[in-house]
Amino acid sequence: MEYITNIEEHQGTATQILCCRCATLIESNPSNMCAPCLRSEVDITEGIPRQATLYFCRGCERYLQPPNEWVHATLESRELLELCLKKLKGLNRVKLIDAGFVWTEPHSKRVRVKLTVHAEVHGGTVLQQIFVVEFIINHQMCDQCHRAEAQDFWRASVQVRQKAINKKTFYYLEQLILKHKAHEQTLGIKPIHEGIDFYYANESAARKLVDFLQSVLPCRYQHSKKLLSHDIHSNIYNYKFTFSVEIVPISKDSVVCLSRKMAHHLAGIAPIALVYKTSNTIHLIDVSSGQIAEVSATVYWRDSFNSICNPKQLTEYIVMRIEPLKPSELKVFPGQGAISNRHLIAEVELVRASELGLTENYIYSRTHLGHVLKEGDSVLGYAISDSNINDSNFEKLSPNDIPDVILVKKYYGHDKLARRRARIWKLKHLAEGGMETDDEDYNEFLEELEENPDTRQNVNIYRDTSKVVPDGQEVDSIVPLTEMINDLVLD
Numbered sequence: 384m385e386y387i388t389n390i391e392e393h394q395g396t397a398t399q400i401l402c403c404r405c406a407t408l409i410e411s412n413p414s415n416m417c418a419p420c421l422r423s424e425v426d427i428t429e430g431i432p433r434q435a436t437l438y439f440c441r442g443c444e445r446y447l448q449p450p451n452e453w454v455h456a457t458l459e460s461r462e463l464l465e466l467c468l469k470k471l472k473g474l475n476r477v478k479l480i481d482a483g484f485v486w487t488e489p490h491s492k493r494v495r496v497k498l499t500v501h502a503e504v505h506g507g508t509v510l511q512q513i514f515v516v517e518f519i520i521n522h523q524m525c526d527q528c529h530r531a532e533a534q535d536f537w538r539a540s541v542q543v544r545q546k547a548i549n550k551k552t553f554y555y556l557e558q559l560i561l562k563h564k565a566h567e568q569t570l571g572i573k574p575i576h577e578g579i580d581f582y583y584a585n586e587s588a589a590r591k592l593v594d595f596l597q598s599v600l601p602c603r604y605q606h607s608k609k610l611l612s613h614d615i616h617s618n619i620y621n622y623k624f625t626f627s628v629e630i631v632p633i634s635k636d637s638v639v640c641l642s643r644k645m646a647h648h649l650a651g652i653a654p655i656a657l658v659y660k661t662s663n664t665i666h667l668i669d670v671s672s673g674q675i676a677e678v679s680a681t682v683y684w685r686d687s688f689n690s691i692c693n694p695k696q697l698t699e700y701i702v703m704r705i706e707p708l709k710p711s712e713l714k715v716f717p718g719q720g721a722i723s724n725r726h727l728i729a730e731v732e733l734v735r736a737s738e739l740g741l742t743e744n745y746i747y748s749r750t751h752l753g754h755v756l757k758e759g760d761s762v763l764g765y766a767i768s769d770s771n772i773n774d775s776n777f778e779k780l781s782p783n784d785i786p787d788v789i790l791v792k793k794y795y796g797h798d799k800l801a802r803r804r805a806r807i808w809k810l811k812h813l814a815e816g817g818m819e820t821d822d823e824d825y826n827e828f829l830e831e832l833e834e835n836p837d838t839r840q841n842v843n844i845y846r847d848t849s850k851v852v853p854d855g856q857e858v859d860s861i862v863p864l865t866e867m868i869n870d871l872v873l874d
Contacts (some may be wrong), residue, residue, distance in 0.1 A: 430473035442528030539589035544578035650720030729753030
């Protein structure tokens with residue numbers, strides 16, 4: 384069915400003319416031709432296929448949405464119509480007016496869609512046309528059903544483990560994998576206790592993930608293989624490969640106690656140091672002098688050390704007085720390592736938040752947070768002198784080398800529920816079997832992203848469409864702006 388519509392609006396009775404091709408009496412239009420003659424001259428549906436193919440998995444009853452996503456869609460549903468329209472090439476050259484299904488036998492493996500399109504031709508004439516596109520349903524098994532049918536489909540696995548109390552390292556690793564798309568060739572992802580398992584079809588794909596893990600986190604791995612079968616005539620062997628990756632059991636904001644040999648190797652840094660950052664190396668800082676050091680995975684496994692305090696033992700303090708130290712007042716000795724330029728050493732007087740107003744016995748300490756703290760701020764730290772620490776290196780220290788309190792980070796608020804409700808962004812997770820997101824470790828990881836720009840720059844943050852954006856804020860689909868998060872949450 385075709386008809387011609389003039390774009391210009393005519394008032395009164397339209398002028399009757401003869402078609403320049405067949406001399407049929409028609410209303411006046413810019414082309415001076417009737418619809419059949421104009422249709423023979425111009426085909427607005429040229430380039431739009433009349434037949435296409437849909438791939439359907441009979442195991443999970445899903446349709447393939449290119450390139451590699453499978454979606455659920457019932458017959459004659461809006462989702463199936465959207466999938467059919469996306470399969471048609473050249474539809475963007477015309478204007479789609481209407482689309483609907485034409486009834487077919489459910490078992491015919493055919494889906495017919497009737498489309499109504501129009502396009503402007505010959506200057507001012509709009510030609511409208513209705514046509515039917517037939518989609519043929521072919522069966523194809525999706526990756527998940529394929530793995531369910533073939534139990535031994537995977538040929539290589541990567542087992543990532545960390546013997547730590549919290550899971551924040553794995554939440555951070557999950558975001559790094561998503562950002563760099565290191566999981567594209569995985570056949571399956573299975574989170575288990577103390578780690579995650581990745582499954583691959585071949586050894587080379589698994590080795591790529593191991594190389595990626597070594598580039599972003601301090602870790603080591605062991606490689607093993609198991610013989611499944613072999614052909615003695617053609618000398619063909621069938622193996623299963625396993626990579627066991629162990630991440631250093633130390634997380635950010637932990638306090639470590641170094642041995643005398645390790646402290647000497649790190650240019651004389653204090654034996655009790657704070658882990659202020661983790662990348663492919665462990666970044667340590669001496670909170671009393673500002674000296675920093677980096678411990679690679681090779682150095683760590685050669686002379687390993689443990690955390691004497693972890694983030695679950697943090698105590699809240701109130702800053703009563705703070706005074707930055709001059710460079711001449713800091714400890715300096717020959718052969719000393721690098722001094723951090725991003726931190727400011729200061730002397731502080733503290734009192735526990737639970738004892739505020741009840742005592743005047745202040746705690747005196749040094750901190751590397753002199754550039755962010757001021758009087759009256761809340762800060763989280765470790766009470767080293769009141770902790771029960773079981774560590775061989777710690778027992779060898781002199782009491783003069785043990786600080787009373789080590790401050791870790793500024794505390795931005797007590798009402799965590801209100802802070803979560805005000806969060807208008809979210810993170811994506813691995814497509815299959817992502818980590819649990821309802822525990823306290825995950826919420827602490829989100830708070831750390833809000834407070835630490837260095838960690839946030841390595842993570843893709845997305846707008847949460849279920850939350851209302853405050854007036855005056857513009858948020859893109861990917862939000863790397865630290866100012867936006869600081870203004871919304873930390874004020």
